Amino acid sequence: MEFIKTGLDDVTxxxxxxxxxxxxxxxxxxxxxxxxxxxxxxDFVQDNESMSGYGVIRGLHFQKPPFSQSKLVRCVKGRVLDVAVDIRKGSPTYGKHFSIELSEDNHLMF
Structure with missing residues (x-):
């Protein structure tokens, strides 16, 4: 596996x-x-899968400790645009975002 930094803390x-x-x-x-x-x-404690039709936008997620979770996102069919936005006040990358296309062809995870 290759791990590629994105410029946002904790987003790889x-x-x-x-x-x-x-x-x-x-x-x-x-x-x-x-x-x-x-x-x-x-410490992965849960594994989820979702299926969406064309044009669907799935929610904005933000978790504060002690309820924060690590997520591993990938696309097994089609393609999806995944976006991370740093909204943690005081973070050195506060207000910055990163987006990536995940697809069945590129096998990238985020």
């Missing part, structure tokens, strides 16, 4: 190593060891 692009053959493809989407080493220790 994850580019998996994809292995393709005549059957399709395989990649590791999460490795505790690599996340602990290259991002920070992450």
């Amino acid at each position: 692009i994850i580019k998996p190593k994809v292995f393709t053959d005549s059957r399709g493809y395989f990649f590791e989407s999460y490795s505790k060891r690599e996340f602990d080493e290259k991002i920070r220790p992450v």
Whole structure:
């Protein structure tokens, strides 16, 4: 896996190593060891999946401690524009944003 900084604290692009053959493809989407080493220790406690039709906008999420959560977002079919905005007052990147297209073709995670 390749971990790419975005310029926003705690927001990282994850580019998996994809292995393709005549059957399709395989990649590791999460490795505790690599996340602990290259991002920070992450304790995933929940796994969700959602499906949206064309033009759907899914909510704005903000969690304050002690209710904050780490998220790993990817798109398994089609494509989605994912946007992160730093609204943490006092943060060095307060008011800045980052967006990325996640797709079934690029396999990127965010």
